Amino acid sequence: MIDRRFFLKSSGLALVGGTLLPNVFVRMANAATTKGNKTLVAIFQRGAVDGLNMIVPYGEQAYYAARPTIAVPRPGAEGGAIDLDGFFGLHPSLASLSPYFKDHSLAMIHAVGSPDTTRSHFDAQDFMESGTPGVKSTEDGFLARAVGTKKESAVSPLRAVALSPAMPRILSGGAGAVAMTNISQFGIRGGANVSGGFESMYAEAVAGTLGGTAKESFEAARILKSADRQKLQPENGAVYPNGPLGNSLRQIAQLIKSNVGLEVAFADVSGWDTHAGEGGAQGQLANNLRNFSDAIAAFARDLGSRMGDVVLVTMSEFGRTVHENGNRGTDHGHANVMLLLGGGVKGGKVHGKWPGLGSQQLYENRDLAITTDFRDIFAELLTKQLAVPSLKSVFPNYEPKLRGVMLSS
Amino acid sequence: MKLATKLLAGLVAFAMLAGATSDNKLNDRQRALHVLNRLAFGPRPGDVDAVMKDGVGTWIEQQLHPEAIPDRTVEARIASLPTMTMSNAQIVKTYYEPVLMARKNANAEAKDGEVDKKEARREYMRDVPFDKRPQNVMNDLLTERIVRAAESDRQLNEVMVDFWMNHFNVFAGKGIDRFLLTSYERDVIRPHIWGRFEDLLMATAKSPAMLFYLDNARSVAAPENRPMLAQRFGRRAMEMNPQLKNRQGGLNENYAREIMELHTLGVDGGYTQKDVTELARVLTGWTITNERDGGQGAAFIFRPMLHDSGSKTVLGIRFPAGGGIAEGERMIHVLAHHPSTAQHIALQLCQRLVADDPPPALVDRVAAKFLATDGDLRETLRTVISSPEFWDPKSYRAKVKSPFEYAISAVRAVNAQVTDATPIARALQQIGEPLYGAQPPTGYSDKADVWINTGALMNRLNFALSLASNKLPGVHGDVVALIPAKEAADASHSVEALAQALTGGNLTQETRATIKSRIVERKAPTEDPWDNTQLPTVAGLILGSPEFQRQ
Numbered sequence: 001m002i003d004r005r006f007f008l009k010s011s012g013l014a015l016v017g018g019t020l021l022p023n024v025f026v027r028m029a030n031a032a033t034t035k036g037n038k039t040l041v042a043i044f045q046r047g048a049v050d051g052l053n054m055i056v057p058y059g060e061q062a063y064y065a066a067r068p069t070i071a072v073p074r075p076g077a078e079g080g081a082i083d084l085d086g087f088f089g090l091h092p093s094l095a096s097l098s099p100y101f102k103d104h105s106l107a108m109i110h111a112v113g114s115p116d117t118t119r120s121h122f123d124a125q126d127f128m129e130s131g132t133p134g135v136k137s138t139e140d141g142f143l144a145r146a147v148g149t150k151k152e153s154a155v156s157p158l159r160a161v162a163l164s165p166a167m168p169r170i171l172s173g174g175a176g177a178v179a180m181t182n183i184s185q186f187g188i189r190g191g192a193n194v195s196g197g198f199e200s201m202y203a204e205a206v207a208g209t210l211g212g213t214a215k216e217s218f219e220a221a222r223i224l225k226s227a228d229r230q231k232l233q234p235e236n237g238a239v240y241p242n243g244p245l246g247n248s249l250r251q252i253a254q255l256i257k258s259n260v261g262l263e264v265a266f267a268d269v270s271g272w273d274t275h276a277g278e279g280g281a282q283g284q285l286a287n288n289l290r291n292f293s294d295a296i297a298a299f300a301r302d303l304g305s306r307m308g309d310v311v312l313v314t315m316s317e318f319g320r321t322v323h324e325n326g327n328r329g330t331d332h333g334h335a336n337v338m339l340l341l342g343g344g345v346k347g348g349k350v351h352g353k354w355p356g357l358g359s360q361q362l363y364e365n366r367d368l369a370i371t372t373d374f375r376d377i378f379a380e381l382l383t384k385q386l387a388v389p390s391l392k393s394v395f396p397n398y399e400p401k402l403r404g405v406m407l408s409s
Numbered sequence: 410m411k412l413a414t415k416l417l418a419g420l421v422a423f424a425m426l427a428g429a430t431s432d433n434k435l436n437d438r439q440r441a442l443h444v445l446n447r448l449a450f451g452p453r454p455g456d457v458d459a460v461m462k463d464g465v466g467t468w469i470e471q472q473l474h475p476e477a478i479p480d481r482t483v484e485a486r487i488a489s490l491p492t493m494t495m496s497n498a499q500i501v502k503t504y505y506e507p508v509l510m511a512r513k514n515a516n517a518e519a520k521d522g523e524v525d526k527k528e529a530r531r532e533y534m535r536d537v538p539f540d541k542r543p544q545n546v547m548n549d550l551l552t553e554r555i556v557r558a559a560e561s562d563r564q565l566n567e568v569m570v571d572f573w574m575n576h577f578n579v580f581a582g583k584g585i586d587r588f589l590l591t592s593y594e595r596d597v598i599r600p601h602i603w604g605r606f607e608d609l610l611m612a613t614a615k616s617p618a619m620l621f622y623l624d625n626a627r628s629v630a631a632p633e634n635r636p637m638l639a640q641r642f643g644r645r646a647m648e649m650n651p652q653l654k655n656r657q658g659g660l661n662e663n664y665a666r667e668i669m670e671l672h673t674l675g676v677d678g679g680y681t682q683k684d685v686t687e688l689a690r691v692l693t694g695w696t697i698t699n700e701r702d703g704g705q706g707a708a709f710i711f712r713p714m715l716h717d718s719g720s721k722t723v724l725g726i727r728f729p730a731g732g733g734i735a736e737g738e739r740m741i742h743v744l745a746h747h748p749s750t751a752q753h754i755a756l757q758l759c760q761r762l763v764a765d766d767p768p769p770a771l772v773d774r775v776a777a778k779f780l781a782t783d784g785d786l787r788e789t790l791r792t793v794i795s796s797p798e799f800w801d802p803k804s805y806r807a808k809v810k811s812p813f814e815y816a817i818s819a820v821r822a823v824n825a826q827v828t829d830a831t832p833i834a835r836a837l838q839q840i841g842e843p844l845y846g847a848q849p850p851t852g853y854s855d856k857a858d859v860w861i862n863t864g865a866l867m868n869r870l871n872f873a874l875s876l877a878s879n880k881l882p883g884v885h886g887d888v889v890a891l892i893p894a895k896e897a898a899d900a901s902h903s904v905e906a907l908a909q910a911l912t913g914g915n916l917t918q919e920t921r922a923t924i925k926s927r928i929v930e931r932k933a934p935t936e937d938p939w940d941n942t943q944l945p946t947v948a949g950l951i952l953g954s955p956e957f958q959r960q
Contacts, residue, residue, distance in 0.1 A: 046849070119666070119685075120676050122851045165841035165865060180864030181839065189871050190946070197927035197950050198870055201920050217867055270848050275624040275663045326659015327627040332666070364682065 025105045025308040025343035038309050039256055040385050041265045041299075042143065042170070043245070044129075045292070045316035047273035048121065050330050051337035052322065052368065053285055054094065055108050055350065059087035062357035066323040070280045070330070079281030084108075088350045092281055093289035096297035100341055104348035105300075105307070107405055111335045111352050112372040113318055117364075119332035121273070124317035129170035131375060131395050140173025143264050146382045146394045147175040156261025157219040163248035163267040171266055178220050183251045184232065187221035195221075227258035238302035245269040246295040253302045256310060263386060272316065276327035300341060308343035311385045311406075313377070319368050322357055334367035338377060344384060346407050376400045435805055440465045442913045443805055446960035447762050448472060448794065449564030451818025454891055457913050469794060472565035473787055475603070483561045490549040491540070497592045497617060498707035504546050505588050505705075507537045543588070547581060547845070548831070550591050554844055555830040558817045569602050569790070570594070571813065572761055577613045577672060578852035579622045581845035585706050586622055590845055593618035606754065606784030607745035610672060614741055615709040617697040620664070623850060626696040628661035628689060630717030660717075665689035667850045669744065675756075678749030684724055690717040691728065691736045745784055751776040755789070757855065762793050763804055765856045771798040806915065806959045809857035812842035814960060815869060819876055819952045820884065822911045823891065829883025836881075839868040861958075873952035878945035888948040889941055897941040901925060904947055911951045924950050 056072045057063050058081050064071050072091055073080040081089025082098050088110065090098055100106035116133035118124050127133040131142025147160050160177035162168050171177035180186045188195040199218045232254050240246035248267035255262045271288050278285045296314075300307050319336035335355075340347070353371040355361050363369040379400030382388040391400060435443060441460040445452040448469065460468045471478060487493050492500055511533035519526035534542070558567045574594060581587045597616040601609035613619045620626040629635070665688040670676045694716030698707045711734040720730040726743060728736045744750060755775035759767035771793075778792040779785075793799060810818060816836055820827065827833065837843050841860065847853050854860070875881050877888055889897060892906035904925050908916040928947055951957060 118676075119682060120670050121849060122670075123676055162864075165839065165868075166860065167865075178864060180867070186864065186867060188867065188874070190874050190949070193927050194874065194946060194950065197923060198953055200927070201923045201950065201954055217864075221867070273663075275661050276627045325661055326629055326631065327624065327661050329624075329661070331662045 025103075025305075025310075025345075037259065037261065037263075038385050038387070039262050039265060039311075040381055041249075041252055041267075041310060041312040043296075043312065043314045044125075044168070044170070044266070044268040045272050045314060046121075046125065046268050046270040047316075048124070048318050048320055048332060049272035049316045049336065050274055050278065050285060050320040051110070051316070051335070052319065053278070053280070054091050054289065055084070055110055055337045056081040056089045056091060057087065057110075057354070057357065058083075058089045060357045062322075062359075066357065067280075068324065069328050070278050070283075070324050072281050085350055087354075091286065091289050093286045094293040096290075096293045097339075097341075100297070100300065101348055105341060105343070105345055107340045107345050107347045107349050107351055109338045109340070109351045109372055109377055109403070109405060111355050111368055111370060112338050112374055112377060113335040113370045114374055115370060117334075119318065119334075121317060121332075126169060128315065128317055128374060129168065131170075131378075132397075141168070141170035142378070142394050143170045143266065144173030144175035144177060146378075146386065146388045146391075147177075147264055148173065149388050149390060149393060150263075150386070156223070157216045158223060158255065158260040158262055160264045161252070161255060161262060161266070163251055163265070168266055168268060171264070175264075176216050177264075177266075178216060183224055183254060186224050223260050224258075227254075227260060234298070234302045236301050236304050238298040240298040240302075241291050241294040243269075243291050243295070245292060246298065249295050249299040250302070253299055256303060256306060274320070274329045275325065275331060276329040278324070278329040296339075296341065307341075311340060311342035311344060311381060313341075313381060314339040315374060321366050322362060322368060323366065334363045335370040336368075338374065340377075340381075340405055344406050346405055351403060351405050372403060373398075373400070376403050377405060380404075380406050433802055435800060435802055437461055437465070438913070439805060440800070441468075442915070443800070444469060445564075446806070446818070447799075447808075448568060450558050450567065450814060451821045451960070452913060453821045454824050454910055469565075472563070473791060473794075475563035475566035478563045480562045483557060486556060486560075487553050490553060492546050492549040492591055493553060493595070495591070496707070497589055498704040500546055500588045500591060501585070501704050501706060503541060504543045505585065507541055508534070508543055511537070546591060547587050550594070551834045551844055552827075552830040554594075555817070555833050556827050558813070559820045559825075559827055566602075569786075570599060572758070573598050573602050573609065575847070575852035576757065577609075577619065578847050578850055579618045579845070580848045582848060583622055586618055587845075589616075589618035589621065589706050592616075603787050604785075605745075606750075606779070606786055606789075607742060609786070610668075610745050611738070611741050613672070614668065614692075614695070614737070617706045617709060620695060620697050620709065621706060623664035623667055624661045625664035625692055628664070628693055628696075629659060629712075629715035630690065630693045630719075631659050634690070634717040634719040635714065636718050660686070660689050660693065662686060662689045665692055668741075671850055671852075673744040673753065674747055674749040675753035678747070678753060680724060687721045687723045688740060690719070690721050691723055691740055693717045694734070695737055746780070748776070748780065751779040751784075755779055758790065758793050759798075760855045763796070763799050764807055768798050771796055806956075808960050809861055809958055810960050811853065811855070811860055812837055812840035812865070812869075813844070815958065816840065816872060818960070819873060819957070820886070822952065822957075823877060823886035823888055823948065825876065825884050825886030827884050832875075832881035832884055836868070836872045836875075840872065841865050841868075869958065870953040873957075874946070874949035877949035877952055888944050891948075892944075897944060903941070903944060904928075907944065907947055908951055911948065912954075912956055915956050916951060916954060917956060920951075920954050920956060 052063065053072055058074045075081050075083040075089050079092055082092060082095060083089050084101060097106055114124060114128050114133045116127050129141050130138035132138040158178060160171055160175045162171050162177055162179040163181065164179050165181050167177065167179040188198060203215060234240060234250060240250045245267060252265040252267065255265065269292060274285050277283065296312060303310060315338055316336050319333040320330035321333045325331050355369040355371050359365065361369065375395045375398055379391050379395065380402050382391065382394060384406045388394065438457060438461060441457045442452065444465055445456055445460060511530050514533050515526050515529035518524045518529045561567055577598065579586055579590060579593055581590055593616055597612045601612050662685050666685045669678065669680050674680055694712045696710060696712055696715065698710050699705055702710065713733055716733060718731055721728045723740055724743065755772045759772050759775060763771065775789060775792050779789045782788045798804060816833055820833065834844060842853055876884065879885060891910045892903065896902040896906040904921055908921055924947055928943060
């Protein structure tokens, strides 16, 4: 069981006095000697996770009325939600994240999303990753633009990494992000002549164009090769669950611990499109959430005090219908929930204005309405976590409203 | 500049460098290479000369009629794979029932709480003979697809199978779909890709694989619109018994949305959320058989009792109350002939075969042909291939190969024989395009910027090296045999000859020089002098070169 005591112990920090500071990772970071390189880790739950069963509005009777077979019971009942604030509760499968909420390092934003009305997975993901809802012509991803605004003399080829076989939309563009699935095998399997052959081939054949892409690859490969192998083992007894997300987060933790200059990491995890047989406290979604939660909890545990320099954020293209459908599942909806974990997060709180689930309060009579634009959350993260100087090009034609999800420090 | 833009700029610059001739027309050799790259999975040794000899036009006409190409060797090879001739029902019975039995036995055993259910299930599965284990089905299917792409003489047919399987994507990882994809590809996609679009669309709409993948098999009318069911059980019994009510299910919008967004109209094709819900009602009752009537997932069945009997309006078309399967068939007919559909299909075909961002005028002409010919897919395709845009030097080598195209073209270039497709299937996973492995209904992209990134590039290079040096078990090629012995004896000549053999002469001077300096002209006295054991490395470098990434 991971609890607050573990962190205090592992960070060598004695519990002095009774003053509870707002976020355990901040305290740990203050005590530990980290290099202070900040990292933002973004997790995309592709397929539209059912946020209403993730962070359950158990205080709403309408929630139970709309979901006769798939609602998560109230706290205290068998398989009930884990109470957060007297109104919202965690899905029981997210139990491994519960200690972080208590430690004020985990926050949620509910009724958040992209204002575009589309219920197409493809379009909604595209809009969320381009950072320009409704505008299809945007060429690059908003995280790539954000990293690109930071003009620094010596940038690491590993400043932006996607744990993915294909470059996700959100990081495509001028940031020179690297996409890979296995950091320890990244590189050419061949002698120095072969590797060097490829390197100069790509440098020469299309001078300055594809050459740039390849150059980044080879540099990244060199850095990864020289990284400390010791750090490649999970620390603090962290055990990542099997599956793509655990695998990705384990490697992101390795990159952070190797001090390779990582600023933005991205991973996605699919399997949330629960049109049928979604389940409530148990079942399909519950199983996916458990894996999701355990992977994130393992990541935080693995990083220990370094988590003070890290913020992990989760997102999904849209939410799902308030009412369950005929197959004990849910169809495509509108607003959803995001999680924030790490140092600097104003945790222990479910942020966002709750619009309610009454029939008059629903979007298009069926979905949770959006009260917070997802760009507002990212605007705050990019400004405070990554020190992005200007958001004008990151979210063109949008004036983000800071919602106070990060500590003001 | 953004990465993809940089790459694309490089592609254009490169295409001009290597492709366009001064009089702005492709020469005969380039034309042959162009069709072998776009309408086939790349040339095998000798293919370019063969196409030039018969004429490009003749070759295209042959390829447009695959049924007239014998292809006996490959057909015999495929027929030897046990599941290839089995029906859905047979596959489910042979390969899925042992899984169900193991599950059932394990559950029974675990009831008393002393036995771990998962462990018990594994134990039972270990007792299933190898040739009856479920993974045989997917292994056969992967072998079939890869062997056909690499070795079939009906190359354009395989290119179009790839295109349509992707257009009507079904993900093998969803439930029983791994048992249904064999029939889906063989009986639903392959027989219809040279006919009318409506027939292809209808076949997918009535396929167990699609009905299961996009949940329509589970979509049934709301209780108040199911008079037949109410009659049978009694309306009051249904009201009183929530279990009965719920077991009978309700509306599921998944397929109704995707058939419009992805299969026909396109996301901006002019439909609303209301149309989605109404079409879902129209398609209620379109489901699959179960154990009682032919085996789970064995076949399509329309169940009138589950069909929404109320009146509906989709895309302005009104269906009065009391309709049945004909409503859905009518809507599929309407969707298949909709101008938005023509535009959507035309764009995708041009994207696949001509350019990532094809000229709008071309797309319009192809769409017009689609509409004028009642969605005749052969004629629509012919319009793309015979267009000036297809033959424009700007199109020549202007597309980056998808992972599947890249891997198969490399296998063909070294003339490798595929006795075991597993290593290629695994490589496709690493390069980012696992076959039957696209989870979202969108399938894979046909545009380069999705495929080109640093990590995937590394995996492509490693695949090239492994293939050329025969390190993929079950994929045997002999690069030494690709060039005359007298050329292989000399370092510089070897590079030139291999470059010619593998890329048809499209390797730039710079790349050839790089390979020579890196591999061949090693000056250090400790290095071995040139011998032809270095040929595989040279071939690996050529297959990994920027030039070979393009088509």
